[in-house]
Amino acid sequence: MFFRRKNTGGSGRRQAELVLRGSWTSELYGRGPVRVPAHPDVDAFLAQRPMPSVRPGDDGFAKYVNGNDDLMRAMWCYVLLHHPDSAVRGACLRSPRLVTGFALIPDRVADLLLDEEVAQDAAATVWRLSETGLRIVLNVVLSRGLVASGFTAEQTKSALILLRRTCPPDRLAALEAGPAAEQEDTSLDVFGTASRLVDLSAAVEREYDALDERQRDLRRDWQYLDRLASSGEAPEAALAGPVAIRRIGHRLNGTGGIALMREVAACAGDLSAQRMAERDLNRRWDRIGDWMA
Structure with a gap:
């Protein structure tokens, strides 16, 4: 909450100010x-x-800060990330002067992943954080801290999809370690499974040009692939991807039927360009349960 007021600066020019209020201000040495x-x-x-x-x-407060200019700057970053003007929040997220190492910043950045006006900037900022900062963000998104963050299942899914889309290759393992650790939560299992299927689908497509006709025919033989999937045997390299995709499809069908399969396929579509993974799954899951290509 805030209200507008005018303040006369040292230059004599009247400058607009806001007064911000909220429970978050208590993090700044006492609420006010x-x-x-x-x-x-x-x-x-x-x-x-x-x-x-x-x-x-x-x-x-002055005694607490004790002239530490870096600490004061970090506190101002935290304040500006609560500014009611989205242009200010976005500029703060993009600023090279954002103090990402300040403990309160990752927690606030996680909340801003749900702010449609600055979500992209927030996601980019996440990947500027240290490993500790990233862990804080994931704890908030996954609501697994000491105090529940209040993220709903849909908000968690939305935030994770955004983080996946913007994730640099060298941080992917850290991102996937978070969702993978929360297998009991259905929404997170959906995300992790969809992520795996996106990678499998992309790998299968990349391999296609190097296949011979026999291998291409076997990839289209769903009955043969299902026999391999159920046998537990390691398939030849050319069929490993399609078999893994079928095996996952059968597992999803056994857990939640076609509804769960559709949910995972839709999530895979969200995670891939032009929803290509979803289109690929539509073909590769043919005849699994009620699924028809």
């Missing part, structure tokens, strides 16, 4: 309103030395 510029140049604001106080006139 915070006054911020209504339309700041974020990079210029965060470049100030010394930084202005988040709580001017509060002797206890």
Whole structure:
């Protein structure tokens, strides 16, 4: 919550300010309103030395900060990420002066993954965080911290899809370790399974040109693939991907029927360009349960 007010700066020019209120302000050395510029140049604001106080006139706060300009800048980053103007929130997320190592920042960035106006910037910021910061974000998204974050199953799925789409290759293992650790949650199992299917589908397509006619024919023989899938034997390399996709399809069908298969296929579509993985699964799951290509 906030209201607008005017403040006369040192130049004599009247500058618009906002007063921000909310439970989050208690993280800044005691709960209380915070006054911020209504339309700041974020990079210029965060470049100030010394930084202005988040709580001017509060002797206890001044003693707590003890002249630590980096700590004050980190607190201002946290405040600006709560600014009611999405342009300010986005500029703060994009700013090279964002103090990503401040413990409160990853928690707030995780919340902003649900903010449609700045979600893309928030996702990009996640991948600038340290491993510890990323773990904090995933704990919030997966609601597995000491205090539940309140993310619904749909919000968790949405945030994970966005993170998957923007994930640099060298951070993929860290991302997948989070959802994989929460197998009891159906929405997370859907995401993890869909992610695996996207990778399998892409690999199967990449291999196609190198196959001979016999291998291509066997890939289309769903009965043969199902025999391999149920036998437990390791198929030849050319058939490993299609067999794995069929095996997953049968597992999903046995767990939740065609409804679960459709949910996973749709999630795979969300995770792949032009929904190619979903289209591929439509063909490769033919005759599994009630699934018809």
